[in-house]
Amino acid sequence: MENNTQVPDFLNKIINDIPKKYRYCFFVSLATGILVHFLMLSNKITNLDDLVCVPGVGGGKVLGRWFQEPVHDLFSAWSNPALNGIMAIIILSLTACVITKILKIQSITGAVLIGVMMITLPSTASNMYYMYLAPTFALSILASVINVHITIKYKFGFILGALLQFLSMACYQAYFGLSVSLFVLAYLLMLIDGMNNLLVIKKGIRSLFGLIVAMGGYLISLKFVDLSDYKGLSDIGHTAPVDILYAVARAYHRVLQYFVTSPESFMKGAPTLFNRILVVMLIAVIILLFVWKKVYSNLLRCILSVILILILPLALGLVYVMAPQLSHASTVMIYSYSVFYFFLIAGMERIAEAAGEKTKKAAVFFAGLIFIVLILEAYSSARMINNAYYRSYIAQNRVMEYYNRIFTKLEDTEGYQYGEPMVILGGFYPDPLPVSSHNMNGKELVDFEGATLEDLIFLPTNRDRFIQIFLGIDTGDVTMEQKDKLMETEEFKNMPSYPASGCTKKIDGIWVIKLNEDDR
Numbered sequence: 001m002e003n004n005t006q007v008p009d010f011l012n013k014i015i016n017d018i019p020k021k022y023r024y025c026f027f028v029s030l031a032t033g034i035l036v037h038f039l040m041l042s043n044k045i046t047n048l049d050d051l052v053c054v055p056g057v058g059g060g061k062v063l064g065r066w067f068q069e070p071v072h073d074l075f076s077a078w079s080n081p082a083l084n085g086i087m088a089i090i091i092l093s094l095t096a097c098v099i100t101k102i103l104k105i106q107s108i109t110g111a112v113l114i115g116v117m118m119i120t121l122p123s124t125a126s127n128m129y130y131m132y133l134a135p136t137f138a139l140s141i142l143a144s145v146i147n148v149h150i151t152i153k154y155k156f157g158f159i160l161g162a163l164l165q166f167l168s169m170a171c172y173q174a175y176f177g178l179s180v181s182l183f184v185l186a187y188l189l190m191l192i193d194g195m196n197n198l199l200v201i202k203k204g205i206r207s208l209f210g211l212i213v214a215m216g217g218y219l220i221s222l223k224f225v226d227l228s229d230y231k232g233l234s235d236i237g238h239t240a241p242v243d244i245l246y247a248v249a250r251a252y253h254r255v256l257q258y259f260v261t262s263p264e265s266f267m268k269g270a271p272t273l274f275n276r277i278l279v280v281m282l283i284a285v286i287i288l289l290f291v292w293k294k295v296y297s298n299l300l301r302c303i304l305s306v307i308l309i310l311i312l313p314l315a316l317g318l319v320y321v322m323a324p325q326l327s328h329a330s331t332v333m334i335y336s337y338s339v340f341y342f343f344l345i346a347g348m349e350r351i352a353e354a355a356g357e358k359t360k361k362a363a364v365f366f367a368g369l370i371f372i373v374l375i376l377e378a379y380s381s382a383r384m385i386n387n388a389y390y391r392s393y394i395a396q397n398r399v400m401e402y403y404n405r406i407f408t409k410l411e412d413t414e415g416y417q418y419g420e421p422m423v424i425l426g427g428f429y430p431d432p433l434p435v436s437s438h439n440m441n442g443k444e445l446v447d448f449e450g451a452t453l454e455d456l457i458f459l460p461t462n463r464d465r466f467i468q469i470f471l472g473i474d475t476g477d478v479t480m481e482q483k484d485k486l487m488e489t490e491e492f493k494n495m496p497s498y499p500a501s502g503c504t505k506k507i508d509g510i511w512v513i514k515l516n517e518d519d520r
Contacts, residue, residue, distance in 0.1 A: 021111040022097045029096045029115025033089030036120055036382045039389040040128050041085040046396055047129045047452035051469070052462050054079045054132045061225050064218075067170030071136045079132035088128065091138035092118055098145045102152065102186050103346045104193075110349050113374055117341040120378040122266060122448070125385040126331035129392070129450025140171035141335065144179040147214075151207050152186055158210030165214035170221065174329075176214075177318035177336035183207045184315045185339055188308040189346055192289050197300045247324035251317030254329065258337060264447040266331075266388065270380035277373050278344060284366070285347035292354035292363075316340065331449035341377075344370055388451045391440050395454045400470055402458075406498060406513055407473065413504040416511055421476030424463055425487055426497065426515030478510060486512055493517065 015023070034041065049058055055077035057068040076083045096115035105111050118124065127137045143164040150157035150164075168175050183204075190200050258264065259279050263272040286309065289295065296302050319333045320326055348370040355363030406424060410416055445451040457466060460483070464475045486492055491507050495514045503514050 025111035029093035088134035088138040120381040123335040126450045143168035144175040148182045162210040162213040174333040181315040181336045181339035251320040255317045266448040274377035422511035
């Protein structure tokens with residue numbers, strides 16, 4: 001008798017049980033991530049920290065990120081883009097689905113836009129530059145977002161949420177601002193949608209309590225760590241009230257600068273143009289929602305909504321309040337700026353729903369315009385990201401080829417044998433890699449955290465690591481103190497600079513290649 005018993009199709013059941021909008025959100029985000037970051041994923045593009053930190057997490061504990069190491073061990077310690085990069089994109093795609101849930105995005109279009117805007121965010125590319133930590137950063141983002149979701153959804157969700165936020169901060173502190181921004185936006189949307197005011201207030205109090213517990217626990221954990229003063233870290237929790245007031249003002253100012261008045265160098269051109277248009281559109285969305293949803297008809301609802309709107313820019317720039325001595329946050333630190341785009345996506349859906357019969361067509365047309373500008377902003381950011389990746393790729397190859405030419409000179413020196421201690425002395429300037437006629441937008445990457453040009457890869461402090469990793473040559477254990485002493489010798493001073501004959505010489509048992517006498 002034939003046995004018709006089949007193995008249960010668990011995977012098919014799981015996929016079919018997931019609502020279609022989340023499936024689209026995840027897979028479109030994943031595909032977009034692979035396409036946008038393909039150059040980074042398919043090559044090994046190094047940057048300054050990526051060069052000197054692997055295998056490892058870099059600052060880790062001294063930067064207050066004591067949970068990075070155990071999370072980092074789940075992925076490639078050697079900054080492997082095929083593993084770390086893909087895993088980071090998968091995690092961010094899952095995060096986009098959770099954000100879709102938090103903001104009650106109903107349409108597939110809106111859900112897909114959430115993921116697309118996250119993936120094309122400059123901060124995402126900046127994280128990818130630090131490939132050895134990219135999935136760790138992504139998990140930290142996911143933990144912060146899950147905190148928002150479970151705190152809002154469940155009465156006692158703030159307990160687990162606070163723990164997740166605590167661990168997220170122990171991986172990277174700046175994502176605390178992302179959680180706060182999402183909380184503010186979520187409660188604002190609840191008020192606009194007509195949820196009971198007291199219920200929103202209760203949820204808000206639980207959220208605030210959870211955030212305070214997470215931050216308090218994190219600050220206590222720092223008592224057991226010797227912190228560096230890197231970007232104001234050592235001042236967290238030790239700031240005078242007047243400095244906090246200045247930091248609050250700075251947070252508002254920096255957010256305004258980023259989107260409108262004085263954008264980052266890498267945002268030059270189309271990204272800034274579309275951001276400015278989107279700011280105007282968001283103001284229009286807020287006004288339309290207040291009118292069409294009759295937010296003004298309930299005084300408490302109106303007051304609470306206005307307060308949250310005023311708080312939102314502060315939440316976006318909260319990193320400046322967390323580290324008041326920080327004057328300019330890096331691209332990695334401003335991931336919370338993504339909530340600006342999420343607000344537009346949520347508003348785009350809601351104005352189409354809220355419009356009356358007479359204004360329905362106009363509302364749908366306006367929502368369509370928002371969609372188009374968001375897509376254009378995503379494309380312009382993706383274009384900028386790929387230009388940055390390619391510029392760093394070119395810089396890396398230029399430096400590598402320059403090192404090859406230097407070693408050809410050393411190999412031709414009589415008496416030199418591989419394995420003997422050697423050192424390249426002299427800085428990058430005057431520039432041995434003239435790029436004035438082919439700068440390739442290098443100046444636009446000045447503010448792009450992680451994007452590395454020739455001079456940074458060529459720094460004397462990191463030179464040995466580059467040579468050991470990418471050229472496979474053992475430079476020997478020559479300390480910085482020995483290098484300084486060599487540069488003070490008369491033999492070194494009398495040597496001609498590369499590529500002149502005699503630019504290589506053995507001094508005190510160490511082979512020396514002289515670039516110039518300026519150690520920069």
